[in-house]
Amino acid sequence: MDNTHSLGVEINSQLEMGSLDGKTRSDLEDLNLVSSQPIDRKTSSLNITSQKSFFGPPDSKEFGCKCIFSCIVYSIKTVLFSNKLNLLLPCGPLAIVVDKLTNHQGWVFFLCLLGIIPLAERLGWATEQLAFYTGPTVGGLLNATFGNATELIISMHALESNMIRVVQQSLLGSILSNMLLVLGCAFFGGGIVHYNKEQVFDKASAAMNSGLLLMAVMGLLFPTVLHFTHTELHYGKSELLLSRFSSCIMLVAYGAYIFFQFTSQRNLYTPVNEEESPTDRSSDDEEVPDMSKWESVIWLFILTALISVLSGYLVNAIEGASIAMNIPVAFVSVILLPIVGNAAEHAGAIMFAVKNKLDICLGVAIGSSTQVAMFGIPFCVVVAWIMGRPMDLNFQPFETATLIMTVLVVAFMLQEGTSNYFKGLMLIFCYLIVAASFFVHIDPESIKDQPKTQL
Incomplete structure (x- = not known):
């Protein structure tokens, strides 16, 4: 038991120093001798900015706020700027302005439709x-x-x-x-x-x-x-x-x-x-x-x-x-x-x-x-x-x-x-x-x- 534990510690230390090649690493992982959790955690922390979900767990509060803000910006960009029909979106606020300032109901109706x-x-x-x-x-x-x-x-x-x-x-x-x-x-x-x-x-x-x-x-x-x-x-x-x-x-x-x-x-x-x-x-x-x-x-x-x-x-x-x-x-x-x-x-x-x-x-x-x-x-x-x-x-x-x-x-x-x-x-x-x-x-x-x- 002690020999197995010491072997695992030694292999993990070598992996962290990058001394094992990819083939050896994958073989050891298949044998459950090495846990890929530390490296996976590093990879996920590097790629967290690419997540599209609002509710992904951040590693730190400061970075989490930036991530949520970037996700919100990305979501707004996806919804409002991914379709050419969205060029008609300003017609809605314009219809409200025309209704408040003028009495041209025909224009209000037409702009609301658009x-x-x-x-x-x-x-x-x-x-x-x-x-x-x-x-x-x-x-x-x-x-x-x-x-x-x-x-x-x-x-x-x-x-x-x-x-x-x-x-x-x-x-x-x-x-x-x-x-x-x-x-x-x-x-x-x-x-x-x-x-x-x-x-x-x-x-x-x-x-x-x-x-x-x-x-x-x-x-x-x-x-x-x-x-x-x-x-x-x-x-x-x-x-x-x-x-x-x-x-x-x-x-x-x-x-x-x-x-x-x-x-x-x-x-x-x-x-x-x-x-x-x-x-x-x-x-x-x-x-x-x-x-x-x-x-x-x-x-x-x-x-x-x-x-x-x-x-x-x-x-x-x-x-x-x-x-x-x-x-x-x-x-x-x-x-x-x-x-x-x-x-x-x-x-x-x-x-x-x-x-x-x-x-x-x-x-x-x-x-x-x-x-x-x-x-x-x-x-x-x-x-x-x-x-x-x-x-x-x-x-x-x-x-x-x-x-x-x-x-x-x-x-x-x-x-x-x-x-x-x-x-x-x-x-x-x-x-x-x-x-x-x-x-x-x-x-x-x-x-x-x-x-x-x-x-």
């Missing part, structure tokens, strides 16, 4: 960073949830201002934009890049999302038919009661859908691509996050707060902007607002389609539409109920008919489980028809809704 675009894109990017530390199911749900955070924030501000029609139309526009414009551009871009081969995706996942969207159409259709056929049992009350009951059912159904995703043997967010080669899988494994998990969480809160501030100015400027630009409020709510809110989904869906990851692309586009229809709209109805606002699921015949046709068109496009550039082109053309229709559509309801009969 300012929210990079924030929405960065919000989606931060969600993708956080998704690196979660499973594919949680990552897909995070992408869908925070991808729709902008629309929900705008809806909450509109509810506070009693702009119920703006809430309804902006959420409807988010569904239309995701299903027609985002998915159409993704199919078109992926079809052009992969022109020589047919892109495929999982039909089971697409069929399930289509079924949920048809259920949402049912929830929106019956209150509308009840109102315009004048068949309410209690006039002014039955429609609102039915809307709130249907909203609760839709929320429970969406919760069951989430539970099914977590408990089913097959993950609906896992890409199913039979033509994926081993080289593609190895390239996917090389993708690493740009920041730590807690940095991603902190940036999610910061970006959500910034979007919330700008959304308040945006909602307050909608009516004035509609008058100043001579554009119907319905077009602003259904077309312009969702395009801004879906900036992250738009870029992400096209990127995944170009990489031939159509299952993730559908999870972003159709998954976001499903979440807005089955969670976003019912959630706003319940929140309005708590706030004392009479929001219902009566989306007017024009908007309801548009949603029905959109869901049917997309369901037929997805039933084969294949994609090409022509399908994407047709979806884009459908969205252009919808946009033109709302540009000439006059909403019969005022932007400031009159209070309905309370229960």
